[in-house]
Every structure is written in structure tokens, then in C-alpha cells.
Amino acid sequence: MTDQLASAPSPTTTRKPASGGADRAPARPRRPSKGLKRQNRLVFLIPATAFLLAFSVYPLITLVRMSVSKVNSATLNGDWVFTGLENFRVGFASGETTQALWRTGLFVLVVTVVGMVGGLAAAIALRTTGRWSGIVLAVMVFVWALPPVVNGSVWKFLLGDAGLINTIVLKTGLVDSAIPFLYDQHWALASVAFVNSWSVIPFNALVFRAALMGISPEVFEASALDGANKWQEIRHIMLPAARPTTLVLFVLTVVFAFRSFDLIYVMTYGGPGTATNTLPFLGYLQAFVRYDFGLGSATSVFTVLFVIVLAVVYARSIRREESDS
Amino acid sequence: MKQTAGPVTITIKVLLTLLYGIPLFWILLTSFKSSADVMSTQSSIFFRPVTTAYVEAFNGELFTALGQSVAIALGTTALTMLIAIPAAYGLARTSGYITTIGLGLLIVFQMMPQTANVIPLFQLFGKWSMLDSVLGVVVADTALLAPFAIILLRPFFRGVPPELEEAASIDGSGMLRTFFSIVLPIARNGIFTAGTLVLLMSWGEFLYAVNFFLSPGSYPLSALLSQQVSAFGINWPGLMALAVLTSIPVLIVFSSTYKLLRDGLTVGAVK
Numbered sequence A: 001m002t003d004q005l006a007s008a009p010s011p012t013t014t015r016k017p018a019s020g021g022a023d024r025a026p027a028r029p030r031r032p033s034k035g036l037k038r039q040n041r042l043v044f045l046i047p048a049t050a051f052l053l054a055f056s057v058y059p060l061i062t063l064v065r066m067s068v069s070k071v072n073s074a075t076l077n078g079d080w081v082f083t084g085l086e087n088f089r090v091g092f093a094s095g096e097t098t099q100a101l102w103r104t105g106l107f108v109l110v111v112t113v114v115g116m117v118g119g120l121a122a123a124i125a126l127r128t129t130g131r132w133s134g135i136v137l138a139v140m141v142f143v144w145a146l147p148p149v150v151n152g153s154v155w156k157f158l159l160g161d162a163g164l165i166n167t168i169v170l171k172t173g174l175v176d177s178a179i180p181f182l183y184d185q186h187w188a189l190a191s192v193a194f195v196n197s198w199s200v201i202p203f204n205a206l207v208f209r210a211a212l213m214g215i216s217p218e219v220f221e222a223s224a225l226d227g228a229n230k231w232q233e234i235r236h237i238m239l240p241a242a243r244p245t246t247l248v249l250f251v252l253t254v255v256f257a258f259r260s261f262d263l264i265y266v267m268t269y270g271g272p273g274t275a276t277n278t279l280p281f282l283g284y285l286q287a288f289v290r291y292d293f294g295l296g297s298a299t300s301v302f303t304v305l306f307v308i309v310l311a312v313v314y315a316r317s318i319r320r321e322e323s324d325s
Numbered sequence B: 001m002k003q004t005a006g007p008v009t010i011t012i013k014v015l016l017t018l019l020y021g022i023p024l025f026w027i028l029l030t031s032f033k034s035s036a037d038v039m040s041t042q043s044s045i046f047f048r049p050v051t052t053a054y055v056e057a058f059n060g061e062l063f064t065a066l067g068q069s070v071a072i073a074l075g076t077t078a079l080t081m082l083i084a085i086p087a088a089y090g091l092a093r094t095s096g097y098i099t100t101i102g103l104g105l106l107i108v109f110q111m112m113p114q115t116a117n118v119i120p121l122f123q124l125f126g127k128w129s130m131l132d133s134v135l136g137v138v139v140a141d142t143a144l145l146a147p148f149a150i151i152l153l154r155p156f157f158r159g160v161p162p163e164l165e166e167a168a169s170i171d172g173s174g175m176l177r178t179f180f181s182i183v184l185p186i187a188r189n190g191i192f193t194a195g196t197l198v199l200l201m202s203w204g205e206f207l208y209a210v211n212f213f214l215s216p217g218s219y220p221l222s223a224l225l226s227q228q229v230s231a232f233g234i235n236w237p238g239l240m241a242l243a244v245l246t247s248i249p250v251l252i253v254f255s256s257t258y259k260l261l262r263d264g265l266t267v268g269a270v271k
Helices: A002-007 A035-067 A086-093 A096-125 A131-145 A148-158 A164-171 A185-213 A217-225 A230-259 A262-267 A279-288 A293-324 B007-031 B035-040 B052-057 B060-093 B097-111 B114-127 B134-158 B162-170 B175-186 B188-204 B207-212 B221-229 B236-270
Strands: none
Touching (some): A035 B134, A035 B175, A086 A293, A096 A279, A096 B007, A131 B236, A148 A185, A148 B236, A217 A230, A279 A293, B052 B236, B060 B175, B060 B236, B134 B207, B188 B236
16 A cells, blocks of 8 residues: 555646646756757747846845835935945834744744645545535635635624624623724734635645545555544545645745735734734835835845745755656 | 545534635625614624615726726736746746746745835836836736746646657747747646636735825725725725625636636646
8 A cells, every 4th residue: 555655646747737738748858959949948038037127126126225225205216325234223123023023923833834734624625526525615716716805804894893703702602792803912913814824725725635636546445445544544645645745835835924914904904003013014014104115125125035045945845846756 | 436524524614614605605795784784783694685885886986996907907917928928938948047047036036025025116116107007006916926927837838748849840830930839729728727817816916006006096996995994984885895896807707717726726836
């Protein structure tokens, strides 16, 4: 059985576009005599390169320049005075950056754990091909495809003082007064983290499901003959099959949680007080609410550094995945 | 494979049905309530449905916003695909340090928090007179989504057998002609998947719209919604009606592409 498991195709090789036709191309394109000609294909990169240089790379350089300058609404379009690391110092001295870092860490941790475990649980539960599973999966993917403003709005409504959730907990007599889901600083961070996990679970479930669908039915039949129970099936068949995608998905979930701002914007706008100011959101507020563009840029530079670290981890894990398959 | 659903599986399924079904149901339910109903109790299921919220929502503002949303979403999708398709093909068919650096940068840009982009873009668009225009938002959205689209598309192009292209070139087809008549048709599933996702994401994007349009008069639907929900004293039925109207195009796109999304999404994510 273990042999079969080892050879169980990874989802990425089994679930490829239907029109993909013949087998995947080799990892590196073969280049016999036409080696040089192949590199001509680099001309296809020109439009995207030009566009991204102007609207992604140059803005990034501008962000770094703003972070070491004094930029406010008055000087935004004028000359900036170079202030070195002053903006960074101010961020730490006021305690804002440090607090936001801790908050972001906690937030990312909760969203990642709940999002990954929830996604895997959903994938295992929805792996069967019945009608109910199909409908639930479709509804989940639809929710994922909805604009985040729509999802944020409905959760703000559901979590309100007179909202559905509070009505239910009050009716059941668990609490005496409405839970301040969005008004209490601890509850607010938890609520926003919960809704973010909720909105990432459908995607994670899809990816895990693809991994589980790659397991050949014979493996389950064999394990059933051997008398394996449900937990053993999950532990020894499904989890190993999902492992290769787990690292990549883990990084993607961390990134999703880290850059999340739309649900925060809609549900709490960073409040109450600073309770749901994660690092990216803090940068936004500093720039566009307090008009201290320099300080906001400095905070954002931190988020970019963090993203670069994650990108390296991600690039390594997909490279491993590509060479495995 | 016959699987009998155990109690744990059933519990998870029920939980998921409730967690994802109720919010959808609640948006619809609330949009047909009157403000008075919502004032008295927000969570009643039985009430006299009224269409007041929709009647009030249908005004000039809504149609302007709808027009802006359509222009931004279609413009972004067209521009993104125009640059992403060739780039993804180029990256699928080349190797070496340029390709590696390109892919690395794309991953970084795909992961960049939007809040870090909006600050310098606001400054630069001010300088380039691109504020308060659909073009500015389309360009910003394209910069946001093109890296994602390229990374998603690349494995689809890698799935096109290079032998086919070699055969075409032996038959005298040039690089561009091979690309258009051989490669693109084979990779069409990937192109539809990426196009759909870019369309959906640009439809829902609101941070750029809120900051780059200088007056709410030219906001798209998503931005309008984001302003109403963070306002003080929310008109919930009106908000939910607006949410339903914003979601209808998503439902149309979703129902015609669901299978493609379900199967195509995971390819790009993991590759």
C-alpha cells in the first residue's frame, strides 16, 4: 500500500487543463539545435516588462524614497526633504509599529491555522461526489468569488448588536448581553480574523480537494480490505497525499492574511481605536487619513520586506514542487 | 468508490452549509426588508417582503456606478490579458537568469499588499494627471493583477507540447503565427480561467477606486458599497440591495465558468 501511496500522482500532474492534451512539457524546454531560437521568445516579455517597470517597479522605488523623506499633503507634489530613517524611528518610538507587528503576527497566525485546518476539513468532507457536497462546494466558491465588500458587509450585519449571531447566543441564554463583536478590541481582532479565515477556506478547500481527488480509488479499497477506519484513512492516506501542496498553500494563506485589508476596511476600519490595525492597514491610515505619507511609506516598506521573505520561501517551495512532478 | 459519510463528515458538511449558506441567504433576505423591520429586529425570518430598498437603489447614481464598474472591470481584464498572455508564454518557453529573475519579481509583486502600492501610485498618478479617471484605476488594477495572471497562465502554456510548435515552424510558420494559431487555442482553458478571475477581482476592487477617484460621484459599485458600509447609521436594506445588485454580475460570470474555476484555479495556485 505504501508503494501505491508513494506513486500516487501529485494533484498538479493529474488535474491539468482538459485541453492540455499530451503530457506536460518537460521542466526545462528541450532545446536541441533550436536553442538560440527559443530565447527569441523573450520578446513576448516586452509589453509586460515595460508596463510593470512603469507601474510596479517605479512606484516601489518611489515608496522607498518617500519612506526616507518628509512627505505630507502639502509637500506631496513638491520637493521632499530627505530625513533618513526618521520615519522609521517615529513609527517605533510611538509604539505604533511594534504594536501593529504583534497584532499582525497574531492575526496571521489565527487566519493561517483556521484557514488551513478548515480548508483541509472541508476538502475531506466534500471529497465525495454527492449532490450535497457539490452544492456546498459551489456555494463556497461563489462566496470566494464575491467582492470582499459584499462579504464584509454581511458579516458586519450578522455580528452587530442586534444581528443574527447575537440574537442566537442571547436566545440560548449563553450570555446576558450582546457580545461586542466589532466594538471590543479583543473581540474585534478575533472577529476580523474569523471572517478572513472564512473567506480563505473555500480556496484552500479547492486546492486540498484537488490533491485528494488525485488519490486512486484502489488505495481506499485496499485500505478498507485491511480494515482501516476513517481516522486511519485520513492519517495515512489523505494527509500524505495533501502534503506536497501544503507548504505552497501555507505560504499563500500567510500572504493572504498578511495583505488582508478589505475586510478590515469594511468591518472595523482598523478600530475600535487601533485594535485591528494590522501593519499594511496602519500604513494606509497613516498615509490617507493622517496625510503623513512619509510615515505611511515607512510602515509599508516593512510590509514589503516581509513579503520579499515570503516570496523567497514560496519560490523555493514551488521549485521543489515543479522538480518533483 | 463508495463512501458512507460518518457523523464527523456530516457535522462538517452541516457546519459548512450554515457558514456559507446563511450569509448569502441573509443578504437576500435583508434586501427585501423595510427599514422599520430592520430597526425592530435584524434577525427575523418572517416579515412582509418589500422592494423599497431596490426601488430606492435604482437611481442615477447606481447607473453611473454600474457604468464605472463595467468600464473598470472590462478595461482591466483586456489590458491585463493583453500583457499577461504573451508574458506567460515567454516565461513558459525560456530559461536562464532573465526568466528566473522575472518569475521572482512577479511573485513579489503578486504578494505586495495593495496598501503599499496605493501610496506611491497616488503620488505618481497626481504627477501624471491620471487621478480621477477610469484609465488610472484600470492601469493600477492591471499592475495589481497582471503578475497573478502571468503566474496562473504559465503552467497552461507549459502544458502545450513544444513538438507541436516545432512541427509548425518546420512547416514554415513564424513565431507569431505559431503563437496565435497553435499555442493560444490549446491554452484557451487557462486563458478563460485567468480572464474570469481578473474580471471578478477587478469588479470587487475598491481601494484604488476610493483613493484615485476624487469624488464619490464617479465611484464604481464596489467603492460605493465600501463607503456606505463604513458610514455612520447604515441603511441596511439599502446596503444589502446594493450588495445584491453588485453580486448579480458575479453570479452570472460564476455560473457560466464554475467548472473552469473549480479545476483551473488549483493549477496556477500550486505551480
